[in-house]
Every structure is written in C-alpha cells, then in structure tokens.
Amino acid sequence: MTTSTALGTDGAVLPQPAIVLVRPQLGENIGKAARAMLNFGLTDLRLVAPRDGWPNPGAGPAASGADSVLENARLFDSVAEAVADCENVYATTVRKRGVTKPVVRPDEAAAAIHAGPGRSAILFGPERSGLDTDDVAVARTILTVPINPEFGSLNLAQAVILVAYEWSKAEKLAQPPVTEIDPPAPQAELDGMIAQLDAMLDQAGYFFPPDRASVTRRMLRTLLTKPRWSSQEVRTVRGILSTLDRPRPSRG
Secondary structure (H helix, E strand, C coil), X not given: CXXXXXXXXXXCEEECCEEEEEXXXXXXXXXXXXXXHHHCCCCCEEEECCCCCCCCCCHHXXXXXXXXXXXXXXXXXXXXXXXXXXXXXXXXXXCCCCCCCCEECHHHHHHHHHHCCCCEEEEECCCCCCCCHHHHHHCCEEECCCCCCCCCCCCHHHHHHHHHHHHHCCCCCCCXXXXXXXXXXXXXXXXXXXXXXXXXXXXXXXXXXXXXXXXXXXXHHHHHHXXXXXXXXXXXXXXXXXXXXXXXXXXX
C-alpha cells in the first residue's frame, strides 16, 4: 500500500494520518470520501464494518478517479482493530458525548499530527448518527469544527475534506498552474485607442449637444481607463474600430 509521509518538527518522517470510516452506510459516500482524501494527498483509508459490505459497486463512480484509495482501503471489524497501530486517535463529532477528552479544531489537530511523533487516525461516524459513545471512548482527542448550532449537519465527504484540507496545508502539494497576465499597456497606446474612438464618434455625430461634448468625452475616457488594458487588448479593440471605420464593399 502506497502512503504519503510528512516531516515532523524534529525532521523525522511521519506517516500520513489514516482516515477511518466507522460503519459507513452508502458506497457512494465512501467513494466521495476517497475523492476528498486524494484531493489533499491522503491515501490511507480504513473501513470499519461498512453496512453494505466491501467492496461496494457504488463507491467507484463516486470516487471520480480516486480508485487507488479504494483499491488499497483496508477492512476491519472494530474501531479498536482499525486503530491498533496508531498512537494518536481523533474522533470527529459535533455533539457532547459524556466523555471528558481534549477538544481541538481541524487546524489544531493537523498541527499536532505534523508535529508527531507516531501514527495518527481520524474517526468519522456513520452518515445518519455519527460516532457513538463507545467509538469516541476509543479516541484520545475529540476533533470538532465551529458550526452553526441551529444546523450542525455535515455529510461524510464534507467532514473528511475539512480535516484533509487542514492537514494538507503543511504539505507541498502541486498548485494549480498559474496563467501569466499580460502587463498593462503603456499610456500612449491607451490614449491612441481613445483618440481613434473619439474621432469616429465625432464624425458620426455622437457628441451632441455640443455643450455636453466635454462631459461625454470625460465619461468615455473614465470608462475606458478603468480596466487594466493590455497591449494585445488595445490592439484588438483598435482593429475592431478600424474595421468598422472602413467603407463596406457594395454587394450587388
């Protein structure tokens, strides 16, 4: 099984956290969770007693290409077995469970995981009810997010992506390609375009009445100098104006 690693604060190589889905109900939700994981570089997926068994035909299409995560997912009968190799276990929940444990946000958990030492696991409960008290009791820390108290419902993939994103911030993941923006056109080019348009509008009788011409020209200049025109954009507009200004060939 291929897993990514991170460097702890002491420079030691740390394994990535395991994402543990406890009694997940729908294969589609497992697939969506796998997709969320791989988006942010996580691949260690562990399933505890999925309701509909495993593998599940609904997971693949929902994973949208995160097939490697599903193929390497490991199946366990209990939470204790799933986290047996982990020194740090986090239980995601938004409700108080009658268990007194430290409570952290996703960013705080991510910082602790990266600081190490040891392997970490993050537990996510079934879609309908979340983790039960016995599940939370296995964990050492409760992980929760500030959320609308009137509507504290996150779906499984949403919960996974929140946690995975915070963990990924310290990783050097590839960034989306950057498209270079052309530099602004020199003022002389912009003035030339405005003068060309001004002359065409003047010839067409646009500046009427005459006593309003200066105000109209000022408004036109303000409009045309608001955008960050590039030289290519200026040339394009001037080409359009030149085409409009040419006599049209007669068709007959």
